[in-house]
Amino acid sequence: MALRYWTEFFDDLQNVRGRTRNTVMAYRRDLELYEEFEVLKKEITGIYEFLKNKGLSPRSQARVVSSLRTYFKFCEIQGLKVPRLDQLRSPKVKVALPKALSVADFQKLYEACQVEDVYKCARNQMTLLLLFGLGCRVSELIGLNLQDFNEFDQWLRVLGKGNKERLVPLTDSLLVELKDYLYKIRPQLTKDSSNHSILINDRGKRPSRVDIWRWMAAWSQKAGFDEPISPHKFRHGCATALLESGADLRSIQMLLGHSSIQTTQIYTSVATAHLEKEVDAHHPLSKKKSI
Secondary structure, three states: OOOOOHHHHHHHHHHHOOOOHHHHHHHHHHHHHHHHHHOOOOOHHHHHHHHHHOOOOHHHHHHHHHHHHHHHHHHHHOOOOOOOHHHOOOOOOOOOOOOOOOHHHHHHHHHHOOOOOHHHHHHHHHHHHHHHHHOOOHHHHHOOEHHHEEOOOOEEEEEOHHHOEEEEEOOHHHHHHHHHHHHHHHHHHOOOOOOOEOOOOOOOOOOOHHHHHHHHHHHHHHHOOOOOOOOHHHHHHHHHHHHHOOOOHHHHHHHHOOOOHHHHOHHHHHHHHHHHHHHHHHOHHHHOOOO
């Protein structure tokens, strides 16, 4: 790699800033694109045309530009002369509303995940309950350990992006379901005392991301969905349901572990869109003909 401070930059990302492996790999891919662009000896503003010719969408272009700005700022601190950052502006990206899982679709999946083996059936149901009840990411779900559960105070400790911990409160019904699973079901799924994972896969080990996606694909097909339900839809569904029920944005931000309230605010658009549909469908004036 020809870029300056390549090793130092990624060491800083991972060990100082605490970025996840997936995030670090995304930075690596972005900087490899920049290295390819640098060979052309063009002004930095030519990066936009370069990325467009590479077939990158505006969202992907914005990510690359953001990665470059982070890298250049790091190099500048090291005393290296870098391109003017005001020449690197992220392209405008249309924010797509998150696709949230509805309560009705959750119920379909909950029924579809049932199998003859009572222990695996309970494990499947607990997987869905945790995804929808905690609003957690897949990586956070498979990382849940027995010691993260506080039965007395009724919460689960979730380890999010950048190794940031947050305590997620459990509803009374989810608490009962989780206790029943941990005391009666989990011991039948694994005898490995060194395995502290709350969820257990079919091999008696901690489930992987692939396990969760594979389960979700099978249950989605059985439930009659045209395509597999993404685990992330549970996170969006949890947030949207809370907002529509009157929860404030700050509480939802804390629940989801968003570093910025702006990330959480997108759910207000989802709720507003839902409200508009409801009004249009049910309000008597929506069907009134113009005079």
